[in-house]
Amino acid sequence: MSTAAGSTNRSQNAAGVQAPPRLDLRAATGGGLFEYAPAPESVRPAIADxxxxxxxxxxxxxxxxxxxxxxxxxxxxxxxxxxxxxxxxxxxxxxxxxxxxxxxxxxxxxxxxxxxxxxxxxxxxxxxxxxxxxxxxxxxxxxxxxxxxxxxxxxxxxxxxxxxxxxxxxxxxxxxxxxxxxxxxxxxxxxxxxxxxxxxxxxxxxxxxxxxxxxxxxxxxxxxxxxxxxxxxxxxxxxxxxxxxxxxxxxxxxxxxxxxxxxxxxxxxxxxxxxxxxxxxxxxxxxGGKSANIIFEDASIDQAVEGIIEGIYFNQGHVCCAGSRLFVQESVLDRVIGKLKDRMSTLRVGDPLDKNTDVGAINSKAQLATIGKYLEIGSKEGAERHDCGTADLPGKGYFCRPCFFTGVQPSHTIAREEIFGPVLAVMSFRTPEEAISRANNTPYGLAAGVWTDKGSKIFDTARRLDAGVVWLNTYNKFDPTSPFGGxxxxxxxxxxxxxxxxxxxx
Amino acid sequence: MSERLSITKTYKLYIGGKFPRTESGRTTAVTDASNTLIAHVCHASRKDIRDAVEAAQKAQEGWANTTAYLRGQILYRLAEMMEGKRAELASAIVECGEDEVARAIDRVVHFAGWTDKFPMIAGGANPVAGPYHNFTVPFPVGVTGVVCPDEPSLLGLITLVAPVIAMGNACVVLASETNPIPAMVLAEALATSDLPGGVVNILTGFRDELCPHLAEHRGVIAIHAGGLTDAQRTTLRLGSANNMKRVTIREHLDYKNDDACEGPRWLEPFVEFKTIWHPSAV
Known part of the structure; x- marks a missing residue:
């Protein structure tokens, strides 16, 4: 075994999976290549006075x-x-x-x-x-x-x-x-x-x-x-x-x-x-809900990261079944957070009428204030906040940069209460038992997400989660033929x- | 030779598969029509409700995870045990006892057969517009409070309890207030059946006193009740709002009518439907 291979081995995580090098998309593309020209929707519906x-x-x-x-x-x-x-x-x-x-x-x-x-x-x-x-x-x-x-x-x-x-x-x-x-x-x-x-x-x-x-x-x-x-x-x-x-x-x-x-x-x-x-x-x-999204170490991590984004930033997080509590198995926590940061850096926040916008406006001034209150409480109670990007938000209107908190304890307010905004609480777990008991440790029971490529594990977890809708290797899917409720x-x-x-x- | 003095029994509560006395120390005399003392029954308290809920919570997961086939067998076994106690149950009911016991046993058999059939007819695959395997499955709702009508004391209890336990739920039962003895005789059949201790817990006492505590207990997630006054009904529903209990109240029910008291409609309130999605395309 060569020295180079040996040093690679030392950087492997507990799951034995080699962590890929971090890719800073903005740096890699010179910062501007991925910028889109504005693409506003041109139709203006008639609105009566x-x-x-x-x-x-x-x-x-x-x-x-x-x-x-x-x-x-x-x-x-x-x-x-x-x-x-x-x-x-x-x-x-x-x-x-x-x-x-x-x-x-x-x-x-x-x-x-x-x-x-x-x-x-x-x-x-x-x-x-x-x-x-x-x-x-x-x-x-x-x-x-x-x-x-x-x-x-x-x-x-x-x-x-x-x-x-x-x-x-x-x-x-x-x-x-x-x-x-x-x-x-x-x-x-x-x-x-x-x-x-x-x-x-x-x-x-x-x-x-x-x-x-x-x-x-x-x-x-x-x-x-x-x-x-x-x-x-x-x-x-x-x-x-x-x-x-x-x-x-x-x-x-x-x-x-x-x-x-x-x-x-x-x-x-x-x-x-x-x-x-x-x-x-x-x-x-x-x-309401405070739905758990559980990422096991044997999940397809790239897909899971897409699922996290879909779970919490869809509709600015104004979703009763939003995957607002993320539980990541400890062995892949760093990898997931790294990829999540990368993925979030590509989220486009701004004009909701622009066809390229991923995260639009918060529904009301009052809701923006509520979210702001939770952001403050999250930091005050000791969690660390990570914001998506640094680009300016529009000067007018109610906008909130999508974010997630790490270092969250189960007792923290942001891990217990429904925020109804683009705010994710990230926590880690060691065993499936722990993930399930912590996921169920809430008065809510609307939805849950589970990510793993192991078939029996995913169905066992689905069976044991107290939730009316359980998304396995997917999140926030809806259909008129599919019952929804908590x-x-x-x-x-x-x-x-x-x-x-x-x-x-x- | 003088006439033999009978042994009057004091019926205890049935909690967690055991027969404890009420922690309150209170008992009530039960007399027959000629005012002769038949027995004493416990007059349960709020603390007894808490103990019973705790026992039910302990039993809940194991019972829920028992296969539907085995739950069916255990319920059928209960019917067998009741059959062996027919005479004792009938004499406890006093009027039309024989007929009521027979109906109660048959109703247990009816619900025993539902355990592995209800999920088949109530769940299913949903044809969503996308590459997903999507299915809906009933799961037990969880610890359920059962408030029994005064009459019919045994058949009322069985009709309200059987669908609850058939679907894998543990329960806390407030027996008929006016004639609690058949419920406690049944408890003796339950204790010797294969039903795990704690799945059915039976308390005797006063509805007006106990209903609010049952309704407000956060460890209870569903209520199945019959024979309530309007005030009791409101009390149950008000207390239940605290933790969103699923409340099912049976009114104007003829418990002898199989069409009215059997079938999948009786099971629906005691399951939660869980819908599961998984991508089915790579």
Whole structure:
């Protein structure tokens, strides 16, 4: 054995795998070769100065005349003024939904399905406009709204359209009946997609809905209302009321509602669960998470690093199932962190409408402040922060450089609480036992990721993780046929797949 | 010769496969229609609930990892043990005892058969639009609190408990308040069956006192209840919101009706569906 080989051996890590030399991409390419010219999306969807509430098939003014503005978080420019629904408006929406219920539920499944197919088609046809609007209102990169949010929303309607006349086959021995009027409250991270997740199964099963989009991202839901009108959906089947927490509370507390479906924080989920406790309202909740992404030493490390990026920086980390706790086996920790730093140096943060942007704007000023608070706590509690790149962030708008923390203890706040931002807590483990017990040591149980090329190990780990969705050698994949939802305090009920129908059938 | 004085029994609690007295030291007399003392039963406390939850938590993982086939066999064995105690169970129930015991045994057999069939019909492969193997599988939800109706004391308990344990969950059971004796006779059958200690834990006592503690215990993740008043129902649901318990409350149920009390719908609330993705293309 030559001396050179001997010295190489000494640099091997515990797994016996030789660490490749670090490649500094920017240095290697002279710093500028990989710079892209700006590639802004050119379509500008028409946005009205003001929007009303969509009740009983018509846009109506709020009874209080109160409105609030919705802005573009990447520019802080006002996009539109949106109506604030109060109790009287919600009551009108619930009455419209109630009135529409018998005819809608009584419609042959085939006919109901055709309405959903029409919605799916219009979403596809208006995909570009919707993608741009989604990005302008919410701040997510155009490549994500274009390639993920809008196509999946259309797919959700298309998939559920086909269920409408097949419900009797979904659950043998059970006669499918709708639950009734559904109150649905959705978050700001996937505005149109969440509306689709809620409305499509509800309508397929013969229910009518009152849906409230999040106050910072109402525009695509209002576009969906326009589409409902455009395709001739009977008035009252879908009602969309905009507003903030008080509007949501009016929906939750309305006695004319048979079922509440909520996606949002665990904190608000608990308030809703208590509010409906004395009633006979049905409830499904899709709440927060602090999902573990576990990298074993026998994983394909390059793929795993892509998975880490996909897991935590997708949609600025505004993802309930984000892989925000990274557990790396000790023997490959340095390699993974090195590669992660390299990969992060290529992430492009900035104008969400630029087709090359990887990480867009934080959804709101308030959320940016929340993330900032956690960044501060992370450092204060002793973890070390590593930022992605040093390039200037845009001067206006709400931006946060993606980052990860090392030296994180399980007791640290950033390892326990949902941050909902591009912030990753990196921890290491020695044995699979340790990885699983630490991954499960959280009140949440929404999702998890596992990376290894060992088949039996990966399925054993998947079996033992307390999570409703487990991604093996992949992360953050969604499909209308695939049930989504959590264990433990991440909520109950599933959305998507055959199991998602259960929430909308009596 | 004078008439023999009978031995009146004090039924203890059934926790972790053992029969401890309530830590509170409280007991209640149970009398028959003619006001003759039949036995004493324990009047369980919050501490007993905690002990029972702890026992259930210890048993949970092992029971969940028991193969579906073996769980089915163990439940069937329970039916065999109950068959051997038919007379004692029937006399504890007093009215229509024979019929109720027979139904309860048959219901155990029904759910015994579900252990390895429910996952087949409730899970499955999902045809996602991409190169992924994607499947959904039911897993046990975890430690479940069971609140039994007063009547029918045995059949009500069996109907609420059998689906819970069939799916691999351990449970803490509050027995009928008005007639807890059949539950404790059943406990003696459980103790000699092959069901691991701690999978079923049975407490006797007062619903109004115990329900809030059961609902608020963070070690319990699901509730299965029947025969509640509106107030008890609200209490259970309110307490359960603290840790997002999955609450299933049976109302206006005819426990003798097999169609209403059996089938996969009874098992759904006691599983969590886990969906697993793996790339299937290189």
């Amino acid at each position: 003001r929007y009303g509430l969509f009740i009983n098939g018509r846009f109506t003014d709020p009874t209080s005349s109160k409105r609030f503005t919705t802005i573009n978080p990447a520019t802080e420019a006002t996009l539109s003024e949106v109506a604030e629904a109060n109790e009287a408006d919600v009551d009108a929406a619930v009455r419209a939904a109630r009135d529409a219920l018998p005819a809608w539920a009584g419609l042959p499944g085939k006919e109901r399905g055709k309405f959903l197919y029409r919605i799916a088609r219009r979403l596809q046809e208006r995909a570009r406009e919707l993608a741009v609007l989604e990005t302008m209102d919410g701040g997510k990169p155009i490549k994500e709204s274009r390639d993920v949010d809008i196509p999946l929303a259309a797919a959700h309607f298309f998939h559920h359209a086909g269920w409408a006349d097949k419900l009797q086959y979904a659950f043998p021995g059970r006669e499918p009946r709708p639950v009734g009027v559904c109150g649905q409250i959705i978050p700001w991270n996937f505005p149109l997609l969440m509306a689709a997740w809620k409305i499509a199964p509800a309508l397929a099963c013969g229910n009518t809905v009152v849906l409230k989009p999040a106050e910072t991202t109402p525009l695509t839901a209002l576009r969906l209302a326009e589409i409902c009108d455009e395709i001739g959906l009977p008035p009252g089947v879908v009602n969309i009321v905009t507003g903030a927490g008080a509007t949501g509370a009016a929906i939750v507390n309305h006695p004319g509602i048979d079922k509440i479906a909520f996606t949002g924080s665990t904190e608000v989920g608990k308030i809703i669960a208590k509010a409906v406790a004395p009633t006979h309202k049905r409830l499904t909740l899709e709440l 264990f433990k305090e991440s909520g109950f009920g599933r959305e998507g797949g055959r199991h998602g129908l259960l929430a909308y059938l009596a």
